Amino acid sequence: MKVFLSADMEGTCGIVSWPETDRSTSFDYSPYCKQMSAEVAAACRGALSAGAEEVLVKDAHDSARNIDPNILPRKIRMNRSWSGDLLSMMSGLDQEKFDAVFFTGYHAWAGCPGNALSHTMNGRNNQVWLNGVLCSEFLINAYTAGYFGVPVAMITGDAAICEFAKQLIPAITTVPVNVGRGGGVTSMHPAEAVERIEAAAQEAVKHARECVVPMPEQFHMEIDFVKHHVAYSKHFYPGAYLKDNKVVCFDSNDWYEILRFCHFVLSNA
Numbered sequence: 001m002k003v004f005l006s007a008d009m010e011g012t013c014g015i016v017s018w019p020e021t022d023r024s025t026s027f028d029y030s031p032y033c034k035q036m037s038a039e040v041a042a043a044c045r046g047a048l049s050a051g052a053e054e055v056l057v058k059d060a061h062d063s064a065r066n067i068d069p070n071i072l073p074r075k076i077r078m079n080r081s082w083s084g085d086l087l088s089m090m091s092g093l094d095q096e097k098f099d100a101v102f103f104t105g106y107h108a109w110a111g112c113p114g115n116a117l118s119h120t121m122n123g124r125n126n127q128v129w130l131n132g133v134l135c136s137e138f139l140i141n142a143y144t145a146g147y148f149g150v151p152v153a154m155i156t157g158d159a160a161i162c163e164f165a166k167q168l169i170p171a172i173t174t175v176p177v178n179v180g181r182g183g184g185v186t187s188m189h190p191a192e193a194v195e196r197i198e199a200a201a202q203e204a205v206k207h208a209r210e211c212v213v214p215m216p217e218q219f220h221m222e223i224d225f226v227k228h229h230v231a232y233s234k235h236f237y238p239g240a241y242l243k244d245n246k247v248v249c250f251d252s253n254d255w256y257e258i259l260r261f262c263h264f265v266l267s268n269a
């Protein structure tokens with residue numbers, strides 16, 4: 001069994017403000033960078049102790065140079081920085097065969113009150129819709145896993161994204177470390193989060209096969225941009241169209257084409 005782990009930061013235990021996620025603000029960032037690494041290490045330890053042979057860790061936040069590999073167990077490899085391929089936070093999943101995907105540090109979608117830092121890919125959109133559902137990075141990355149036939153077995157992060165994940169994939173193992181309310185957060189003790197994530201990863205390996213992602217046959221994405229001129233410029237992507245002055249739409253029955261649209265229109269807005 002080989003695990004692919006995509007690690008974000010805004011759903012790390014205790015995080016509630018942007019400087020805590022930004023490596024240029026060392027005073028705020030440093031303890032949360034350590035906690036992010038500790039949570040990833042716990043997920044790797046859990047997976048390995050339950051029988052996984054290897055974990056490929058994708059550092060998937062901002063610079064993608066956050067996690068300290070020194071505290072991770074030996075049987076890991078790490079994908080750092082951004083290759084520029086369409087898989088983005090899942091970069092590497094298409095390069096070899098994996099048996100399970102884990103998400104750590106994940107967060108609620110743009111417009112969701114479940115995390116003070118909720119967003120979808122960046123702050124240049126108000127919200128993103130996918131087949132009529134408000135779209136999170138989790139949903140995009142889960143469909144990418146589904147596209148490559150890999151089950152999504154675990155997610156850790158805020159309670160809102162964990163709850164959403166349970167609805168999409170009932171057998172998924174979740175560890176909600178934070179509960180957001182307005183601009184604030186109620187979090188568990190960071191050491192408790194680490195302990196629970198390690199135990200959850202063991203469970204997740206056992207239940208991985210039950211965690212198949214249900215793939216829609218058709219995809220319709222709408223991006224509500226903050227600025228009308230960005231929407232205008234982006235609607236020239238082949239096949240895209242404007243719904244109104246700020247909303248760009250795209251349709252495909254091929255998830256990889258949605259990823260291509262996201263790469264040029266959503267992520268690089």
Ligand SMILES: [Zn+2]
Nearest residue numbers: 008009010061
């Ligand atoms: Zn992030």
